[in-house]
Amino acid sequence: MKNLLYIGNNLNTTKTNVSSIQVLGGLLESEGYNLRYASSYSNKFVRFLHMAWCCIRFSKWANGVLIDTYSTQNFYYAFACSQVCRFFAVPYFPILHGGNLPSRLEKNPKMSAWIFNNSRLNISPSLYLKSIFEEKGFDNVIYIPNSIPxxxxxxxxxxxxxxxxxxxxxxxxxxxxxxxxxxxxxxxxxxxxxxxxxxxxxxxxxxxxxxxxxxxxxxxxxxxxxxxxxxxxxxxxxxxxxxxxxxxxxxxxxxxxxxxxxxxxxxxxxxxxxxxxxxxxxxxxxxxxxxxxxxxxxxxxxxxxxxxxxxxxxxxxxxxxxxxxxxxxxxxxxxxxx
Structure with missing residues (x-):
């Protein structure tokens, strides 16, 4: 897989810190991977539409899709994009973020199952979330920690x-x-x-x-x-x-x-x-x-x-x-x- 679509909040404003999509994306590009990103739109609804549209638009180009997955509204972005990827048979990889993600597994078990059971792999930057997901029956979780140079x-x-x-x-x-x-x-x-x-x-x-x-x-x-x-x-x-x-x-x-x-x-x-x-x-x-x-x-x-x-x-x-x-x-x- 050399062509990767990365879905996440690619914002760069005075109200946001550097996000994981910007850090990991840059590191992967430095290793020769070709990346496209969605989305940098500040309006949440427009950002959501752009994420979903990019999953459709690049479905033939992308060898895989990385999806930053959080417990807040971004969870629904992740759900929609994962289902688009499933429809077009594109392998996708949720990257599990947010210490409150376990509560989302409790609140939305069916949506969680549709996302995480059908992914190529679920990538956990922490052993904490890996253990929680495994307790919930997800056996396709691997641990890759957040990286720094x-x-x-x-x-x-x-x-x-x-x-x-x-x-x-x-x-x-x-x-x-x-x-x-x-x-x-x-x-x-x-x-x-x-x-x-x-x-x-x-x-x-x-x-x-x-x-x-x-x-x-x-x-x-x-x-x-x-x-x-x-x-x-x-x-x-x-x-x-x-x-x-x-x-x-x-x-x-x-x-x-x-x-x-x-x-x-x-x-x-x-x-x-x-x-x-x-x-x-x-x-x-x-x-x-x-x-x-x-x-x-x-x-x-x-x-x-x-x-x-x-x-x-x-x-x-x-x-x-x-x-x-x-x-x-x-x-x-x-x-x-x-």
Whole structure:
């Protein structure tokens, strides 16, 4: 399979981070695959129509179709495109995203069966979703982790004279950015010198609420807005602990990148994160929305040099398996002709 149609939200706006379709698509193109994409239309209905139309239009050209599959409205895009592919006998490969996708299996079992039982393969970037799908009886799931070019991420030594927290995500309620503000407030109340930088676009209007919260709690937070990959990696050199406050998650690339940058990481224990972070080995995990627990974990790292070294070294070591030079061979194998 050399000609691939990639279905996903190929948006590039101030409200969106770089998506998996843009990252994986570019990596596959660099390996000689021919890709066409749908869709970059911002209007959801037009985007849906364009996705379905491209599945029809390129049905004779495409050797296979990749379909980014999430639990939200995108699930219905994935359903429609998968059925078009079935009609035209084009092999398709759902790529399973979103920590809340298991709930979609419960809510829409018949639609899920039509999508996932009839695919050539279902590709899970996390062992978490792979295990959930297998429990539901889907036996055609393979694990290929989200990939990064590891040589683009330097493990710069960090200074620990004060606590300098870094948060990287889009501002959306499901990622619970308010928790980060409450964490810095509590650290300040404990009389620690602390800084917090939050990087990402405002996806659902949460940023305005967040700025109001900072004023209410009388804390200073640096909001950078959307940054390019190169910009936030350069910025990260000024910070020493990475925090992830999400309520739902699968296999977040931002956390993988933080591991590659050798950050000590504190994350909520949700979805696929316990499959990515081994608690007390290459990061620390805390309960969802538990500010006290996250504060304690941050202080545990800040006050323990040996722990910091262990977490950062182990994180960098584990993330080597996510290097594109490693994972690309798995993509080669699934695109081989039968």
């Amino acid at each position: 590891l040589d683009k991420y330097d493990a710069i030594p960090k200074r620990y004279d004060i606590i300098k927290l870094l948060w990287v995500r889009s501002f959306s309620e499901i990622y619970n950015p308010q928790m980060a503000i409450k964490v810095i407030k509590q650290l300040k109340d404990l009389e620690y010198s602390v800084e917090l930088c939050m990087v990402g676009p405002d996806s659902d209007g949460s940023l305005g609420t967040l700025k109001t919260l900072t004023k209410t709690l009388n804390v200073d937070v640096k909001f950078t807005g959307k940054l390019s990959k190169e910009q936030w990696i350069k910025l990260s050199r000024d910070y020493n602990i990475f925090i992830n406050t999400t309520n739902y998650d699968n296999m977040p690339v931002s956390v993988i990148e933080a591991m590659a940058l050798a950050f000590p990481i504190v994350s909520t224990k949700v979805g696929g994160l316990p499959f990515l972070i081994d608690d007390n080995k290459n990061g620390l995990l805390v309960p969802v929305n538990d500010v006290d627990a996250m504060v304690k974990a941050i202080l545990k790292i800040f006050n323990n040099e040996d722990l910091r070294h262990q977490l950062s070294t182990s994180a960098r070591q584990k993330v080597k398996r996510f290097d594109w030079e490693v994972t690309k061979t798995q993509w080669y194998s699934i695109f081989k002709p039968n």
